[in-house]
Amino acid sequence: MTRSIKKGLYVNERLLKKIAGKNPLQTPMIKVWQRASVISPEMLGFTFGVYNGKSHLEVLITEDMVGHRLGEFSPTKKFIKHGGKMQKELEMKKKEAEIAAAKGATAAADDAKKKS
Numbered sequence: 001m002t003r004s005i006k007k008g009l010y011v012n013e014r015l016l017k018k019i020a021g022k023n024p025l026q027t028p029m030i031k032v033w034q035r036a037s038v039i040s041p042e043m044l045g046f047t048f049g050v051y052n053g054k055s056h057l058e059v060l061i062t063e064d065m066v067g068h069r070l071g072e073f074s075p076t077k078k079f080i081k082h083g084g085k086m087q088k089e090l091e092m093k094k095k096e097a098e099i100a101a102a103k104g105a106t107a108a109a110d111d112a113k114k115k116s
Contacts, residue, residue, distance in 0.1 A: 012037040031056050035071025050074035
């Protein structure tokens, strides 16, 4: 659900105080726990460490991020690939194909050495 226009955007005041008057290039990573805070144009160039529940992930703020929330750029869940038995079979076939290609390349290199 989006925030009402009459209420305005939520930007944490403490966060704005931390970056006020500082140079983005010389400022180290600023640790942030407020994932709901909206990225404002004053934050451009700063590096924030956005907390994802376990650690702080570095997020460099660019123009494209203005208007989004800080939490959007720090995923809280780790993706573990889908699959199972069929996925393992596909991976095995892919590995076998890579091994065969590598053997073919070494065989071609050996033939070239023998001819010269």
